Amino acid sequence: MTLRRETRMGYVYDHLHLRSRDAVAAARFYGEVLGARETGREGGESPSRIILDLGGMRMFIEQAPEGTGPAAVPPNRGIEHIGLRVEDIEATVADLAARGIPLVSGITDVRPGLRIAFFEGPDGVRIEILQRG
Template sequence: MNSPYSFDHLHLRSPDPEAAAAFYVSAFGASIKARMTPGGRVRVVMDLHGVPVFIEEVPAGTHAPPKPPFLGIEHIGLTVQDMDAAVADLAAKGVALLDGPREARPGVRIAFFAAPDGVQVELIERKG
């Protein structure tokens, strides 16, 4: 079946993204591809064997996740070729739009949708 969706990235949040990235490099052989500071927060971009992983610094005072058995991730990112068509498709399926679509930076539009168990799915349309 031909689908308009494909995997884009995994986005993790950490009070110390450098230490977290070092763990993934050491434990699993990830490679660091870039470091940046969007919004003034450190973001380490890694390649975890073909899976792009962003580890971004959380603001001071950010609450830690609840104690187990709670597990989770920040969001799952999926690439789409046509944001408007994807948003309409998900709306027709009853998927709740949480934010967007909006331009994250020139040539990049994003939107966030609710998924089960509090997970968020980000759609990303990259043009140019």
Template sequence: MNYRCDHVHLRSKDAVAAANFYVETLGAREIRRDGSPVVSRVTVDLGGLTLFIEQAAEAIGPSVEPPHLGIEHIGLAVDDIEATMVELRRRNVTIVSGITDVRPGLRVIFIDGPDAVRIELLQRSDVRLGFR
């Protein structure tokens, strides 16, 4: 069997607003909107990862605080972690942890996205392992 990533499916209290966060804050590209006149799903390309952001029913409650079972976070690579931190602050994004040096060659930031989605932004620079 050969498996490959097709998409990640998120549920949101406001699918359009959540999609706008990924587009405006993280540089995603909106691919399409489904549903008319009420949008039921927005699909975005987030650095090569397809996100289906579905409008959730009113009865669906919020996620529990991390850490929890299930998908823990979405990880996105960046070239310059310091410039990323400056941009996140300028956009008033909720920063969960500042820049953390996990180990030589790996620096990370965690932020909160819409609907309690935790997002890790990481810069790899361990040349010995072929990362940039």
């Protein structure tokens, strides 16, 4: 008879790590468009990593070395997108459009109480905005 040992580890979210062709420009996008706040830099004048806080989510944006392959094209396996909740999806979509940020898909009513839309961030990162209510 084999006893199965149950493990209950205490996992806690720590960060999301992105690689970018231009870490400085990507960090600027997340700050200017999504309100992320820079909390640190590593690597001196040409940073190798920029650390942001995006709505309580810590993001590391690393300068990708030359020769790093492109991002996967959704739909794909692995991490497919970042989801950000907003209070007013119509106002958010209008704000993004006014900033010249193209939507990948317009507002969709998934089910009662859930509306979503997608746009593309730097380096092919797909970003979902969603309104629950």
